[in-house]
Amino acid sequence: MKKTKQLFAGLILMALGLGTAQAEYTLNLMRGVTKVSNDIYDLHMLILWICVFIGIGVFGTMFYSIYHHRKSRGHKAEQFHENTTVEIIWTIIPTLILIGMAIPATKAMIELDDVQESEMSIKVTGHQWKWEYEYLDNGIHFFSSLDEASNKVRQVGSGIDPRSVPHYLLNVDKPLVIPTKKKIRFVFTSADVIHSWWVPDLGWKKDTNPGFINESWTSVDEPGTYRGQCTELCGKDHGFMPIVVIAMNEPDYNAWVEQQKAAIAAEAGSASKQWTNEELIAKGKSVYDTNCSSCHMADGAGLSGTFPAITASKVVTGDINAQVKLMLDGKGMMPAFGKILSPVDFAAVVTYTRNGLGNSVGDSIQPSAIQTLQSATPAAGKNE
């Protein structure tokens, strides 16, 4: 079956003058790298074969009939129009097949649902349009967005060949790292709209609902890099918030954890030092491109009717404290960046918007000032 499909696919491609594809396309569900994903794959194949088998029976009968029982071959129509025995048989047999399918399906469902006895927990929060990861056991916490190379290419009319970017649209700036051979529990929620977290190799996806917690789990045997995407429509950049999971052996994972902890300490240190305007503006540009440009546009022009422009904005060219306050708390669709950006990134992007993107207010704010404000802001829920 698979071979025939591939042959068929190849024929079409050749007919279209494309030559057989260079890109590694697949035709079937992937087996994945967990026990659950393998069970799901087996179930998928079982039902696929049942369908193929029934299809051959039904379509075979139909085409036999179409060929032989046609008027042009002089076939005379018989006038039967019911047969209770046949009708009972073709009700009972499908029922039995369904029961045969339901048993392994129930087993797989129960296995998929069982998050108990997990060894560590990671909280995943969906944002428009990035993922937030929080390791509940050791305090590591970061955001993960589409990588810069893909982001450049995916702008309308960028003219850059997506094939020139490795893992186009499936790469992030900071991947999620997990240890192998450990039962990891994920808890899911969202900061704005509903998203869905899907890595095909793990075998499942789970919706992230604002205000509610969902759970799932995985246990990966082999180290490797596994990629996925958001699968619940979440607004204009729904197609641009990929997921990358790197599974590492225990020692590598522990080294990674130590490295992250050191980075957190370094970050805290840099927040207290005095930054020059030029340093802040330079850093602010990259923060802006990652966090702001998807709504306010890369050139700060905004999107008329939905997202305000930064260039010549009353807020950005007005009082700096009012701008900082708005960004800390968020407004409408604008998230509360006080909970998203580090003090350094926050101060840098404020300074950049006031002195870049066509604005030239000339002032700046220091990370240390932001740090004070952030610790003073209560953990606000809704922005009302």
Added chain:
Amino acid sequence: MSAVVAEHDAHHEHHEHGPAKGLLRWVITTNHKDIGTLYLLFALTMFFVGGAMAMVIRAELFEPGMQFVNPQFFNSMTTMHALVMVFGAVMPAFVGLANWMIPMMIGAPDMALPRMNNMSFWLLVAGVLLLASTLFMEGGAPASGWTLYPPLVLQTGKALPFAIFSVHLLGISSIMGAINIIATIFNMRAPGMTLMKMPMFVWTWLITAFLLIAIMPVFAGAVTMLLTDKFFNTSFFDAAGGGDPVLYQHIFWFFGHPEVYVMILPTFGVASTIIPVFARKPLFGYSSMVYATASIAFLSFIVWAHHMFTVGMPIAGELYFMYATMLIAIPTGVKVFNWTATMWKGSMTFETPMLFSIAFVVLFTMGGFTGLMMSVAPVDFQYHDTYFIVAHFHYTLVPASVFILMAAGYFWLPKWTGHMYDERIGRLHFWLSVVSVNILFFPQHFLGLAGMPRRIPDYAVQFADWNMISSIGGFIFGASQLLFLYIVIDTIKGGTGEKVTDEVWEDAAKHSLEWTLPSPPPYHSFTTPPTVIPTEHI
């Protein structure tokens, strides 16, 4: 027959027995055939409008990278494409068929509530125009998918209240249409036309009408809650105020699942009408067909959460909705087996309506197979919201509902107009459609299984080849439908010039009453009830 003609002669001078003169006829008409024609032409127009949106989608997806539209507009296109096709094309087309055919099939002069019939058509036009006007509003048309999930839908710009009001109008229109169909079937049947002698098309519409009355108020309620959440500070779907966004999904799919059967049950009815005529045999298992339709309609109300397997339901909920969904395969299987048995040992010919009907049985069954695969909850954790789903529901809508609407067009156009369509062009239209629809949708199975999510404007490069093939299929399919438009216009203008008989198709009058009337039929179908009820289909 002679009685009908005599009746007409006797009243020959009465003005109300003919159509009004001029264009105003189409505005004020209360005649079931005029209204049926309006519905069908409106649906055909919307089929091309929704199709044009699909072409935008397929053009953007032709290659990786963003070439033509921005992502927000792309989302508006997927949303509007679905809303226009569901509420503007497929549903109105079946209501048009019901208007034309039900009175003729049950031996009645017209629909039971002709003035309401007029109103339900014009409300439909108002609703769809209002929806289309959102494309030109600040912030753009709704871009949250046709399911209008909150909180995302609440981020819509100025268009939100207009889209919601348009849903209200469409709902009122559908409910009035459904009431009219039920009233007609229950009150206007010719003597001797018992329920269990009605043609399958009438049966399926009777059941569909009950579905519509049950679900449209639910949808109206759901969108009204969106409206009050957005503008009146309620918190039905907002956790911060004690609500739950998932509640909307439960309400929506309680409407949404029966809604998809609203589009498929009349399809079954038309297929059960056409296949026996060209197989020259009675329909196999008439009563089991009726019971299967009723079972499918009943099951449609208790399976809604299979659209939400990944939303985070308790295990008991997942298992219940999985088992209930699997059950649908049984009555649906009965239908497919019955159609096959109807063809078995018949004396088949393959005019265009039969070709489309056979393609429907085969390709709808493929959509059924993928449906069965998705019913298995744990596996759906992989399929959900991928192109596999897109392929599934397009197989059950395009080569199923749309193909059967085409089949119905070819089948009844000669009856409606008195002219024969050009069989050669009809077959060309069929072969182009059936090949291109598979080039369009079959590769989408591969894309979904390989991991491509739905509703994305751009994709990773490993999905490039199949997307390009799918787009090429889409363009051929779209262009092929212009042939259908040509055939419809050509047939109305005189077609092949061949004078069609009352029966049109060999022995069709043995199957159903419309074939006992002249072609085209008189303005008021049966002014005196027919005396002989055809029973060949039973």
